Amino acid sequence: MATLISATELHQRLKAGRRTVVLDVRWVLGRTDGNLEYLAAHLPGAVFVDLPTELADHAQAGQGRHPLPTRERFQESARRWGINDGDTVVAYDNSGSMAAARVWWMLRNAGLDSVYLLDGGLTAWRAAGYPVESGEVTPDVGNVMLAEGSMPVITELEAGQWHRKGVLLDARAGERYRGEVEPIDPRAGHIPGAVSAPTTGNVRTDGTFLPAEELRQRFAELGLDQSSNLAVYCGSGVTASHEIAALEIAGYRAALYPGSFSQWSNNDANDVAVGSAPIEEPTGGPSGTSTVAGSSVGA
Secondary structure, eight states, X not given: OOOEEOHHHXXXXXXXXXXXXXXXXXXXXXXXXXXHHHHHSBOTTOEEOOHHHHSOOTTSTTXXXXXXXXXXXXXXXXXXXXXXXXXXXXXXXXXXXXXXXXXXXXXXXXXXXXXXXETTHHHHHHHTTOOOBOSOOOOOOOOOOOOOOSSOBOOHHHHHHGGGTSEEEEXXXXXXXXXXXXXXXXXXXXXXXXXXXXXXXGBOTTSOBOXXXXXXXXXXXXXXXXXXXXXXXXXXXXXXXXXXXXXHHHTOOEEEOXXXXXXXXXXXXXXXXESSSSSOOTTOOSTTOEEEESSOOOO
């Protein structure tokens, strides 16, 4: 299954009248103006998706900052976006697909095969000279029937043990992985054993994904091969979905830890490692590396 669609390919689909549901998922951590940006200008016919309320279920205590919604709640949202069984869905944002990847992963997990990320998002669409429109789009309610479990996931317990049987990638910025800064979670650092692989390394400066061969080279330099047993986390399961998309482009299949560091760091029973190494050595590890259990580190 292809992961990406180009602006040209999407424009041709829409121009030909081929059934396509376009989802606008503009969201960035710490900002709340995604809907305002959408109302000002979006792809023709695009429906706005509110990530905090439609792609997460905050009623689930202890499951992290953006717990996955139940299948029933997600199906209700998907139908509200106008998705019918058999539709092709294209998701985009204006941040290198970092937010759009969340709904891409969730729809793929729900059993939809024809789901794509618009490579380069709104920037690529505008750069190609294609039109945008303003205002709210309210489609007819769809009839899609969603399943669940089509994409692999791991639990909090499995995340802590994953380095013993595979590779656990941390998709957050390097400074958060090292514990130098933590803007939102209660403790700074990373899950012991995790390897730093910032999601920003998957895209060019224009927000398009690196070619498959360059992504394969990047992941190979992190110690991955085709036999690697892979799982990914981030702060709350959003950008980890982007990492999984990049891995898929490169030919890998990886599991998602949905609760991610927001769940892990809120559980005082979990150790948190700081520094550039995945885990401290028995002797105390390299200089600047330590493991902190049940305490605050950094911001």
